[in-house]
Every structure is written in structure tokens, then in C-alpha cells.
Amino acid sequence: MQTLKSNFSTSIWAIFRKDLLCEFRSSYSIATLIMFALTALSSVSMTNPGVALSPDFAASLLWVVLFFCAMAGLSRVFVNEQESGTLIGLRMYASGQAVFIGKFLFNLLLLLFLSCFVIPLFVLFFNIDINDWLAFIKILILGCTGIAAVSTLMAAIVIYTHGKQAIFTVITFPILLPQFLCAVNSTVKVFSGLAPEGLLFMFGYNLAVLAAGLLLFDYIWHD
């Protein structure tokens, strides 16, 4: 009836596809993310009507919105599994690394989808002039990758704690701070019409977090 294939990539794809299917049918995480982003952007826009934001403030606002959207929604990838009782099956049948990569890819897709929603609104609400879109997209992808990687790792750590959401945000922020500051500074440059800096650092940071996740996730997953 069955054949056992090399199952690492199959497991990653199965977890990613399952999360996507569940999210598509429930829309829980994406609705949370979008509502948070919409509320944050519209409240800033309405309280400062017609005010042109400085590049520094605009870049900070963009990344603060993306960061807090991530804090509001990305921990659900593991919290949902734990609350619904499916975590035990995942621990039983999947390797920690496959779960980490599958969940990371799902979180990254959510954040990139959210960015596609936030950026047009951001440009529209605050009249931001972006000359170098390619550099801006690179910063977004690198920044979102860092947020997704750290969030996935931290979400797995907090699943058995009380006050998951608060602890998740508190422990994620300091670890994400170097990437966050670099993303803000690079975005300031792009909004000012200058060449971005720090992309290599962001790339290296993402590689380091993903490598640490792959190496350490089994300890988080099985203990």
C-alpha cells in the first residue's frame, strides 16, 4: 500500500501545505494580521492628516507595524497545534527540523502576503516616494525572513508556558533587535533616495538564525 520516501522534504511540504489549507479555510491568522495593520496605519494617518512623514519616522512606522503584526499572528502556528491537541501527533511523526522549516515557510508567506497589503496602503496614506523599488523589496524580503525565522523559533519555545503571547513578544524583540534596526536604517536610506546599507548583515543574520533553528530545534521540540 505504501512506500517510505526520503521524508524530510516531503514532511516540510506536507506541514506547509496543511498550514496553508487550514489558514485558507479559517483565515484566523491573516485576518488578525490584516486587521492589526489596517488599524495601526489608519489611526496614524487619521491623527496626522496631510502631514508628510520624515523618512526616519516613516521607516520606523512601517517596521513597527510589521513587527507587531508578526507578534499578533505568527505565534499561532504552534499555539494552535497545542490548543487543538495536534501537537502530539506532529511530535510523534515529524522531525523537529522539518516542522521548523515548514512552519517558518508558512510564517514567511503570511508576512510577505501582509506586506503586499500594507505597502500600497502605506504609500497611499503617507505619500511616500520610493525611487528604488528593487532595493526596497530586497529589504522587505530580508526583514520579513528574519522576523519569520525568529518568531517561529520563539513560538515553539513558549507553547508550554503560561501567558504565551506576552512572553513571545518579550523574548522575540531583543533577539530580533539587530535585524529590526538594520531594516529600519536601510529603509530610511531608500525613503531618502539613497542606496540601502546593511543588506549583507541582514542576509547573514537570517542565515545564522535559520542555522541555529535547525541545530537547536530538536531540543525545543522533544524536551
Added chain:
Amino acid sequence: MKIVLANISKRFGSRLLFENINIELHSGQCLAITGDNGTGKSTLLKIISGLTRPATGSIAIHYNNLSNINNRPKFGLVSPDMAMYKALTAIENITFWSKLLGLSITESQAKELCGTVGLAGSEYKQLSTYSTGMFQRLKLATIMAVNPLVWLLDEPSSNLDESGKQIVKDVINRAVNSNSAVFLATNEAKEAEYANFKIKL
């Protein structure tokens, strides 16, 4: 193949749950683990599966012929603690859990398994519409799809009607006939009769 549990004990804080459990179970055999509530039947199954660490002791699987086990995962679990994805259909659940292990289960095979456990006609419905008994039947279908070397059945008849209990008996027979070792944790004396051996915790 045989699975050997040597000197297994477990404690939660200062409370000793059980100690010095020694079991040797061969493929094609079924062991019933009985005992009152809270004696550690489910915990022992979780220790065997690797989900929980024992305080002392070790678990080893010895293979006679490696060519027979290349296409089968080691452990499969049916447990009241293990849920299925309510946003997915029965077929999607079966194929998901199988794919996690790298098994290629086709839709028609998953559908056939749903029929075997009495879920024919409900296999394309999302699990949010299922009763607890239907969930239990789906768990049995899933472990049949996975067909592990060691089946860990924790209260497999819970929430099942008489026809469901007959299915549990068939599932155990199927496991034994496919040369698997079966650990059956149960409170039901009739269910324990399906096993070759019994231990009481």
C-alpha cells in the same frame, strides 16, 4: 523484530508512577496493559513512543530482517490526547499524517481506509462536523495507513459504539497479521482478551 523495555520507571515529582517495567514483545504479538485510572498506562505508551522520557530504563528495537522494515515507520499512536485537524477532511488528515512520514498514500487508498472504519460517506467532510466517535474511527484509519512496526493503542474503543468496538478488534488483528507488535492500554476486560499477554500496572 522485537521491542524490549528494560527497567522502565517513571515519576512525576515525588510521586512514583511505576517502576521496573520489563517487557519483551515480538512482532505479531499483542500485549494488553491494564490498570486503574492514573496508574500510568498512557504514560507508558508515550514513553515507548519517545514522546516522554522515562526516569530510568531503556527501550530497544531488535530487527531480524532489515529488508522487511525499510518501508515502515517505527511507531504509530492512537491516543485520546492526539487530535486531528478539524479544518481538514478525513482524507486530507490521513494523507497529511502519512506524508509526514514520507509514505505515499493515494486518495483512493485513504478513501478505502475510511470505509474500513465506517466513515464511508463522510470522508470528504471537514472534521468540524464529526462526532467524537467518528474522530476515534479516523484515528484508527490513520494508524492503518501508517502501518507502523509498533502500534500503540491507548483506549482505542473510547467513544465507540458496538460496531466501532468490532472495528477495533479487526484493527488489532490486522496489525498482528502484518507482523506488528501491539501495545494495547485499556480498561475494558473484553478488549484485553484480544491480546496474547497482559500486564497490570
